[in-house]
Amino acid sequence: xxxxxxxxxxxxxxxxxxxxxxxxxxxxxxxxxxxxxxxxxxxxxxxxxxxxxxxxxxxxxxxxxxxxxxxxxxxxxxxxxxxxxxxxxxxxxxxxxxxxxxxxxxxxxxxxxxxxxxxxxxxxxxxxxxxxxxxxxxxxxxxxxxxxxxxxxxxxxxxxxxxxxxxxxxxxxxxxxxxxxxxxxxxxxxxxxxxxxxxxxxxxxxxxxxxxxxxxxxxxxxxxxxxxxxxxxxxxxxxxxxxxxxxxxxxxxxxxxxxxxxxxxxxxxxxxxxxxxxxxxxxxxxxxxxxxxxxxxxxxxxxxxxxxxxxxxxxxxxxxxxxx
Amino acid sequence: xxxxxxxxxxxxxxxxxxxxxxxxxxxxxxxxxxxxxxxxxxxxxxxxxxxxxxxxxxxxxxxxxxxxxxxxxxxxxxxxxxxxxxxxxxxxxxxxxxxxxxxxxxxxxxxxxxxxxxxxxxxxxxxxxxxxxxxxxxxxxxxxxxxxxxxxxxxxxxxxxxxxxxxxxxxxxxxxxxxxxxxxxxxxxxxxxxxxxxxxxxxxxxxxxxxxxxxxxxxxxxxxxxxxxxxxxxxxxxxxxxxxxxxxxxxxxxxxxx
Numbered sequence: 001x002x003x004x005x006x007x008x009x010x011x012x013x014x015x016x017x018x019x020x021x022x023x024x025x026x027x028x029x030x031x032x033x034x035x036x037x038x039x040x041x042x043x044x045x046x047x048x049x050x051x052x053x054x055x056x057x058x059x060x061x062x063x064x065x066x067x068x069x070x071x072x073x074x075x076x077x078x079x080x081x082x083x084x085x086x087x088x089x090x091x092x093x094x095x096x097x098x099x100x101x102x103x104x105x106x107x108x109x110x111x112x113x114x115x116x117x118x119x120x121x122x123x124x125x126x127x128x129x130x131x132x133x134x135x136x137x138x139x140x141x142x143x144x145x146x147x148x149x150x151x152x153x154x155x156x157x158x159x160x161x162x163x164x165x166x167x168x169x170x171x172x173x174x175x176x177x178x179x180x181x182x183x184x185x186x187x188x189x190x191x192x193x194x195x196x197x198x199x200x201x202x203x204x205x206x207x208x209x210x211x212x213x214x215x216x217x218x219x220x221x222x223x224x225x226x227x228x229x230x231x232x233x234x235x236x237x238x239x240x241x242x243x244x245x246x247x248x249x250x251x252x253x254x255x256x257x258x259x260x261x262x263x264x265x266x267x268x269x270x271x272x273x274x275x276x277x278x279x280x281x282x283x284x285x286x287x288x289x290x291x292x293x294x295x296x297x298x299x300x301x302x303x304x305x306x307x308x309x310x311x312x313x314x315x316x317x318x319x320x321x322x323x324x
Numbered sequence: 325x326x327x328x329x330x331x332x333x334x335x336x337x338x339x340x341x342x343x344x345x346x347x348x349x350x351x352x353x354x355x356x357x358x359x360x361x362x363x364x365x366x367x368x369x370x371x372x373x374x375x376x377x378x379x380x381x382x383x384x385x386x387x388x389x390x391x392x393x394x395x396x397x398x399x400x401x402x403x404x405x406x407x408x409x410x411x412x413x414x415x416x417x418x419x420x421x422x423x424x425x426x427x428x429x430x431x432x433x434x435x436x437x438x439x440x441x442x443x444x445x446x447x448x449x450x451x452x453x454x455x456x457x458x459x460x461x462x463x464x465x466x467x468x469x470x471x472x473x474x475x476x477x478x479x480x481x482x483x484x485x486x487x488x489x490x491x492x493x494x495x496x497x498x499x500x501x502x503x504x505x506x507x508x509x510x511x512x513x514x515x516x517x518x519x520x521x522x523x524x525x526x527x528x529x530x531x532x533x534x535x536x537x538x539x540x541x542x543x544x545x546x547x548x549x550x551x552x553x554x555x556x557x558x559x560x561x562x563x564x565x566x567x568x569x570x571x572x573x574x575x576x577x578x579x580x581x582x
């Protein structure tokens with residue numbers, strides 16, 4: 001009888017444990033589903049709100065630069081300039097931030113002694129905690145005006161390169177993509193640095209020793225081991241930074257001057273990015289059809305950012321598979 | 325090529341920690357010297373001080389002299405990078421550069437030294453791979469990544485990489501401890517062949533291996549926890565394993581401790 005009781009108790013306990021497993025499993029599955037479902041719903045919301053306006057649009061949504069949504073009976077909006085300004089400012093930010101972030105990450109992981117590197121790394125991370133409105137104010141009031149001579153110099157001497165030719169706003173005050181790109185570069189520096197630092201740090205010690213034992217200098221060691229090992233992580237980190245730059249709103253809104261004519265594909269253009277355009281009109285979102293035009297722009301930004309992030313994940317995942 | 329080492333009163337420190345105390349040792353050329361002893365006795369530390377690799381750890385420093393054919397590698401005018409170019413090293417775990425091809429792995433040291441001539445690099449790659457008994461296994465896939473080889477092949481690739489620069493001395497830090505018996509045998513055979521051309525110093529935990537491959541054996545020991553490691557005895561391998569002059573050596577090789 002006693003035997004019988006003890007014999008039957010383990011299974012009872014194990015079903016109890018299995019129930020616990022089941023609950024835990026549905027909890028974690030549920031939490032992950034929340035993410036997927038909310039992203040899906042956001043996409044769906046954007047699509048549903050955008051479609052009526054897109055149908056009422058009288059000009060080509062992708063190729064025209066005009067934006068007039070005041071008259072609901074005669075909607076005319078196209079995202080060409082928004083796309084140009086968004087892409088130009090983000091790419092400029094990336095071109096500036098990527099080499100600097102790599103330099104900082106290598107310095108922190110392979111040059112500075114760990115004791116000093118840690119506080120230094122905190123300072124970089126602190127940069128990520130500065131509110132973007134502060135970056136915007138600084139860019140518009142301090143950086144922009146002081147960049148004016150440099151911008152003028154570039155414009156005067158390199159105007160044969162289309163990117164440095166005359167823009168559609170005046171150079172004075174620096175309310176152009178050039179300033180915005182530099183501010184964005186500073187804003188995305190922490191994320192790129194943080195990701196790169198992590199992957200550079202993980203370079204296997206035996207690889208590093210192998211290179212040094214062959215008579216590699218520190219830079220040669222970095223070139224033969226750290227950079228190949230960290231390359232995919234560095235690129236993935238840069239893509240995350242690009243995602244941030246594409247979606248940055250308030251700093252760009254404050255910095256960029258509005259332009260009366262359409263984009264000339266120059267760094268000295270003003271205008272709006274997707275995000276700053278939407279934010280600028282937010283107080284007037286009362287008429288569903290005109291609001292839908294902005295939501296359509298938001299949808300394009302959503303898909304664009306999503307694609308950039310997916311690309312980053314793909315590159316990071318591929319690198320991981322290769323390293324193992 | 326194939327130079328001799330004379331180690332005189334070598335003391336090694338990591339910060340305040342005294343890791344190895346007054347080692348005196350001569351390593352003759354074209355000869356295999358084995359370092360044996362229990363874990364933590366400083367044998368790997370001494371080995372790493374012979375090509376100034378221990379300096380990679382922060383706070384590491386040495387006192388005393390390490391003479392390579394009479395020239396002190398710790399003289400203030402000597403660049404550690406130059407020392408490492410002329411003294412090859414093979415590590416415990418095979419560490420080929422995973423993103424480089426087999427061929428590029430072998431000639432990595434030469435490329436660092438500035439050799440660019442492709443024909444010359446190809447020649448050296450073949451000669452070194454033959455020297456490491458790996459040529460026949462990889463000659464059809466020299467452009468494939470070195471990380472795709474088996475553990476034993478990777479270790480022979482690392483040996484090929486080390487001998488490609490024609491080093492004065494070849495240091496091996498437990499080169500077989502991560503390998504299976506067959507691969508170990510292949511490496512041991514290789515060591516016996518390599519000593520015709522190179523001076524070899526090998527650290528090993530495997531006393532049979534020391535007895536099989538070395539001409540001279542140095543036994544290191546710890547006198548106690550926190551004490552520096554010491555060189556107890558160095559002699560012909562045959563003598564160390566048959567009739568050592570120190571009791572501690574006899575206890576260790578007969579398996580009474582360690």
